[in-house]
Amino acid sequence: LEVERKLTETETTVLVVEDDAMVRGWLQLAFEGSEFRIVGEASSLAEAEELIERRRPAVLLVDYRLPDGVGTELVRVLRRRGVETPILLVTAAHEAGFNEAARAAGAQGSVLKTGRSEELLDGLRRVARGENAFDSRHPPRPPGQAALSPREREALVLVAAGETNRAIAAQLGVADETVKTMLARIYAKLGVRRRAEAVSAAHERGIL
Amino acid sequence: VSLDAEADARTRLRHDLHARLTVIVGYAELLRSRDDERVRQQAVERILEAAELLGRDIEALFASWELLAERSGDEPA
Numbered sequence: 001l002e003v004e005r006k007l008t009e010t011e012t013t014v015l016v017v018e019d020d021a022m023v024r025g026w027l028q029l030a031f032e033g034s035e036f037r038i039v040g041e042a043s044s045l046a047e048a049e050e051l052i053e054r055r056r057p058a059v060l061l062v063d064y065r066l067p068d069g070v071g072t073e074l075v076r077v078l079r080r081r082g083v084e085t086p087i088l089l090v091t092a093a094h095e096a097g098f099n100e101a102a103r104a105a106g107a108q109g110s111v112l113k114t115g116r117s118e119e120l121l122d123g124l125r126r127v128a129r130g131e132n133a134f135d136s137r138h139p140p141r142p143p144g145q146a147a148l149s150p151r152e153r154e155a156l157v158l159v160a161a162g163e164t165n166r167a168i169a170a171q172l173g174v175a176d177e178t179v180k181t182m183l184a185r186i187y188a189k190l191g192v193r194r195r196a197e198a199v200s201a202a203h204e205r206g207i208l
Numbered sequence: 209v210s211l212d213a214e215a216d217a218r219t220r221l222r223h224d225l226h227a228r229l230t231v232i233v234g235y236a237e238l239l240r241s242r243d244d245e246r247v248r249q250q251a252v253e254r255i256l257e258a259a260e261l262l263g264r265d266i267e268a269l270f271a272s273w274e275l276l277a278e279r280s281g282d283e284p285a
Contacts, residue, residue, distance in 0.1 A: 022227070025250075029235075092222055113227070115231070115233025115234035203219050
């Protein structure tokens with residue numbers, strides 16, 4: 001049973017979105033004694049969307065990889081709904097271009113999941129104050145690799161689902177040649193040469 | 209298997225391995241910084257659990273690596 005405790009004036013409420021129960025247990029213990037109080041825990045995007053409405057936390061700590069999607073998806077959904085709660089995204093490993101993707105989705109910060117509680121607390125403090133707190137261990141997107149357009153992202157989703165160029169062309173309502181051009185642009189922007197590499201890079205960087 | 213499924217399986221495994229390490233490092237840090245019997249007991253239990261899961265994940269990683277090597281006709285090093 002969750003014991004409700006009255007918030008003190010100095011406490012900042014946090015909703016944790018993390019699918020690993022052991023990591024959630026560590027966070028509970030690690031935040032003890034800090035100004036942060038966990039007011040809810042979600043283990044999926046769906047749970048998070050529902051809990052955020054009910055708990056109205058001051059800040060969100062969101063793991064990037066969840067069973068029903070990725071953290072950047074949750075950020076996009078919340079921003080579309082007008083939810084402005086600061087969001088700190090947690091990632092397992094550093095990825096070139098991740099910060100740019102997180103920022104484009106509408107997050108305020110990112111932090112690597114290393115087990116160092118001070119790093120998480122520092123990131124949370126900064127986003128709670130209204131600052132940006134992007135982890136500099138994520139290398140910047142290499143020069144020349146621009147962000148994907150919404151249309152290119154749409155095409156890449158279809159590539160990831162295993163669709164052929166012809167099927168992608170039919171679904172997007174364009175010619176086969178246009179799809180080829182679009183894919184060439186996507187590869188250049190992601191710095192890859194093949195479909196599988198493009199899907200993999202997009203997953204790692206939070207684009208898909 | 210779609211490209212999406214392959215990429216997803218790879219990133220899922222990477223995520224799980226990092227989650228175990230996070231738990232081990234995170235609880236070890238608490239053991240070092242907190243003088244509290246409740247924290248100590250919980251930390252030791254969780255570190256042992258996470259290490260066991262990490263071992264299973266590593267075995268799964270090797271099994272899939274061997275499968276891939278068989279498919280491509282190479283022997284694992």
